[in-house]
Amino acid sequence: ISRLPNFHDPSxxxxxxxxxxxxxxxxxxxxxxxxPGLPPIHQVEFQIVLIPGAAPVARTPYRLAPS
Structure with missing residues (x-):
């Protein structure tokens, strides 16, 4: 919506x-x-390589500062 001054609402x-x-x-x-346009193309694209069949890490978050 922010990129288009007007848009068509099918409803x-x-x-x-x-x-x-x-x-x-x-x-x-x-x-x-x-x-002004699209952002420039960067030479390094960020990506996370996933391992097929790997289970997600299930750990509780830890505190960074002592309480």
């Missing part, structure tokens, strides 16, 4: 302006009218 069959959406209307200063 109402009409085009909806971003100013008509209640949560966007409340925070219009956060949603820019136009975006």
């Amino acid at each position: 109402h069959g009409k085009e909806v302006r971003r100013e008509e959406i209640p949560v966007v209307k409340e925070f219009l200063d956060i949603f820019p009218e136009n975006l």
